[in-house]
Amino acid sequence: DAGVIQSPRHEVTEMGQEVTLRCKPISGHDYLFWYRQTMMRGLELLIYFNNNVPIDDSGMPEDRFSAKMPNASFSTLKIQPSEPRDSAVYFCASSLMKGEQYFGPGTRLTVT
Amino acid sequence: QQPVQSPQAVILREGEDAVINCSSSKALYSVHWYRQKHGEAPVFLMILLKGGEQKGHDKISASFNEKKQQSSLYLTASQLSYSGTYFCGTAAGGTSYGKLTFGQGTILTVHP
Numbered sequence: 284d285a286g287v288i289q290s291p292r293h294e295v296t297e298m299g300q301e302v303t304l305r306c307k308p309i310s311g312h313d314y315l316f317w318y319r320q321t322m323m324r325g326l327e328l329l330i331y332f333n334n335n336v337p338i339d340d341s342g343m344p345e346d347r348f349s350a351k352m353p354n355a356s357f358s359t360l361k362i363q364p365s366e367p368r369d370s371a372v373y374f375c376a377s378s379l380m381k382g383e384q385y386f387g388p389g390t391r392l393t394v395t
Numbered sequence: 396q397q398p399v400q401s402p403q404a405v406i407l408r409e410g411e412d413a414v415i416n417c418s419s420s421k422a423l424y425s426v427h428w429y430r431q432k433h434g435e436a437p438v439f440l441m442i443l444l445k446g447g448e449q450k451g452h453d454k455i456s457a458s459f460n461e462k463k464q465q466s467s468l469y470l471t472a473s474q475l476s477y478s479g480t481y482f483c484g485t486a487a488g489g490t491s492y493g494k495l496t497f498g499q500g501t502i503l504t505v506h507p
Contacts, residue, residue, distance in 0.1 A: 316495075325397070326437070326482060326497040339494055374436060381486070383427065384495070386436035 285309075287387035289375050295393045301363040304390045307356055308377030316384060317350055317360050318374040326374075332358065365394045396420055398485045400498035407473045407505045415468040415501045417483030426459050426466040427484040427495060430477075437482060440468075470503070478505045 288307040296302055308315050316331040330340040335352045343350070347366070352358040362369055372391050376384040398419040405413050417426060425444045429437035443459035443466060454471045466485075470477055480502050484495035 325499050328494060328496070331494060381425075383439040383442055384484075385439065386429075388436055 287375055287377055287385055289373075289387035289390050291390060292388060293391050293393075295395065296365055297395055298366055299364045300394075301361065302365045302369075302392060302394075304360040304373050304375075304392070306358045306360070306375030306387060308358070308375070309385055310356065312377035312379050312385075313355075314378040314381065314384075315352060315358050316376040316378070317358070318376065318386075319371045320374060320389075321371045329360070362392075365392075367394045370394050397496055398483055398498040400481075400483060400501050402501060403499070404502040405504070407477075407503070409475060409505055409507055410472050411505075413470045413473060413503060415470075415481050415483075415503070417466045417468070417485070417498055419464045419485050421464065421485070421487050423459075423461065423464050423485050423487060425486045426457075427486070428457055428466075428468050429482045429484065429497075430479045431482065431500075432479040440481075473503075473505045475505050475507065478503055 290305045313334050317329040318326055319329055320326045329342045330350045331338055332352045348362055350360045370393050372389045374386050374389045376386045378384045398417050401416045407413055427442045428440040431437040441457055445461050456469045459466045480500040482497050482500050484497045486495050
């Protein structure tokens, strides 16, 4: 099993640009989670899906952030427009039912 | 609300033991423990469910006191590979069943 796959691994962009992060969960997993990790705020849940349906997006910081899961094997997190304070490592994780979560390698986003 | 972990950091010699605590102000359904090494993704260690038994894996075990809303992670005869940041993630019941809130992390350093 390839595990959770995220792309890109690193993204450097200028303020105001659109950023799209991608995630492929482990096959057969029915939960998908998007997290953001910074030194100041730690590991924060942004949004999670169950069977492709968004369940809780209360952690999404602003309307600039949006996430979709068009099918069981793909999800995107989009930031438009991006700001320097969005710089962080973004992790995608998946799980079967409500068990252990398997994290992807993360995308390190830098907004200048 | 974020669970509180203690201590914030601990330094050990190989072979020594450590305990990391996780305390929540909310009633909990489950507690997850993860370890993250620098520059890598969090890796699942174990999950403890309400009404479940103390879990163990090799020399790492954990307990869950539902009444006190606390969990503890026990590392015995520590090895160099145990170094990293340990996070507890807590889930409440009901509609928040699948949603984890992570503590701020405990940095564990094991020296030869």
